[in-house]
Amino acid sequence: MTAFPVSLRSCGPCDSTQQGSNLHHTSAARRKTKLPLAAAADGPGASPAAMPGDAKGSMGQMAAMQGFMQQMAQLQQQMQAQQQAMQGKAGSKAGSGHLKVEGLTFHPAGAPAPLLNGACLDLPANSMGLVHGRSGSGKTTLLHLLAGLSKPTSGSISIGEDAGQQAGSVPASAAARCKTGIVFQFPERHFLASTLLQELTLTWPQRVQDMPARQELALRLDGVLQRTGLRHLAMDTRLEQLSDGYKRRVALAAQLARAPSLLLLDEPLAGVDWPTRASLASLLGELKKDCTLLIVSHDLQELSPLADKIWRMHPGGQLLPSTS
Numbered sequence: 242m243t244a245f246p247v248s249l250r251s252c253g254p255c256d257s258t259q260q261g262s263n264l265h266h267t268s269a270a271r272r273k274t275k276l277p278l279a280a281a282a283d284g285p286g287a288s289p290a291a292m293p294g295d296a297k298g299s300m301g302q303m304a305a306m307q308g309f310m311q312q313m314a315q316l317q318q319q320m321q322a323q324q325q326a327m328q329g330k331a332g333s334k335a336g337s338g339h340l341k342v343e344g345l346t347f348h349p350a351g352a353p354a355p356l357l358n359g360a361c362l363d364l365p366a367n368s369m370g371l372v373h374g375r376s377g378s379g380k381t382t383l384l385h386l387l388a389g390l391s392k393p394t395s396g397s398i399s400i401g402e403d404a405g406q407q408a409g410s411v412p413a414s415a416a417a418r419c420k421t422g423i424v425f426q427f428p429e430r431h432f433l434a435s436t437l438l439q440e441l442t443l444t445w446p447q448r449v450q451d452m453p454a455r456q457e458l459a460l461r462l463d464g465v466l467q468r469t470g471l472r473h474l475a476m477d478t479r480l481e482q483l484s485d486g487y488k489r490r491v492a493l494a495a496q497l498a499r500a501p502s503l504l505l506l507d508e509p510l511a512g513v514d515w516p517t518r519a520s521l522a523s524l525l526g527e528l529k530k531d532c533t534l535l536i537v538s539h540d541l542q543e544l545s546p547l548a549d550k551i552w553r554m555h556p557g558g559q560l561l562p563s564t565s
């Protein structure tokens with residue numbers, strides 16, 4: 242079994258032990274979270290049109306800033322999830338991943354029309370949903386709303402136990418969101434650490450009293466590494482040395498170690514070679530046993546046979562059931 246850093250030591254300098262380094266980076270990430278999160282919480286106000294004049298840089302800079310804000314928001318959610326699991330609020334075992342979305346509309350400030358227009362979907366627990374559609378139709382936007390990375394203009398998102406309740410205009414509860422994982426389209430752009438070990442343990446709780454939670458996470462991660470085909474890699478492998486397929490596996494493993502009840506995946510097969518696509522697709526099919534999956538993809542050939550429900554995102558942000 243792979244040895245993970247369950248024990249806690251004081252935070253050392255970056256070039257000290259791997260574990261000390263990890264603690265250091267995690268603390269730093271926590272500190273960094275405050276400012277971008279305040280901006281992210283503004284939702285539509287964070288769009289380029291709503292930024293003050295001196296912040297209107299190039300679109301590339303804005304995209305990078307938005308990516309960073311989303312990354313920080315996700316990190317904070319994951320940290321909250323570990324904390325709540327430890328306190329017994331969210332439970333350490335994956336709960337129901339029933340996803341219900343009603344009338345979801347997203348019209349960011351400055352956009353001429355809504356990016357998402359009254360989207361509805363109902364995805365039972367332990368099933369796989371697939372969303373396809375033309376480039377730019379709003380598929381990624383939908384995933385970001387479901388992950389709580391953007392704030393909807395109107396509509397409701399219910400996850401797990403919430404899904405049985407009457408929908409209102411409020412998004413899913415914080416506890417349900419904490420059990421939602423997301424793997425981005427280009428996961429390597431969202432890596433915050435340098436090595437495999439650091440990335441996989443980045444959001445683990447750090448306090449002395451968190452030892453049982455860390456032990457549980459280490460045990461779960463061992464199984465996840467086996468399942469995602471990463472177990473043969475050295476834990477000090479540098480992430481930049483990995484192929485695109487392996488980087489996707491690392492991002493997936495980091496999410497699975499949290500035992501999400503809902504896992505959102507953006508183009509999980511894009512940019513990987515054919516044998517890797519086949520093995521990744523088969524892994525995603527197996528994951529239905531553990532959680533509910535909602536996948537955005539153009540790769541219908543591999544994924545539609547595995548999907549229980551399929552939707553097409555039409556231009557104008559309308560989500561309609563689809564047969565393929």
Ligand SMILES: Nc1ncnc2c1ncn2[C@@H]1O[C@H](COP(=O)(O)OP(=O)(O)OP(=O)(O)O)[C@@H](O)[C@H]1O
Nearest residue numbers: 288289349352356375376377378379380381382383
């Ligand atoms: N906050 C925002 N403000 C304004 N426009 C936005 C915002 N977020 C996304 N967009 C625009 O909304 C459109 C839909 O983007 P989205 O990434 O959701 O499409 P997609 O269907 O996932 O495309 P692809 O298949 O190419 O990944 C794009 O034109 C994008 O530039």
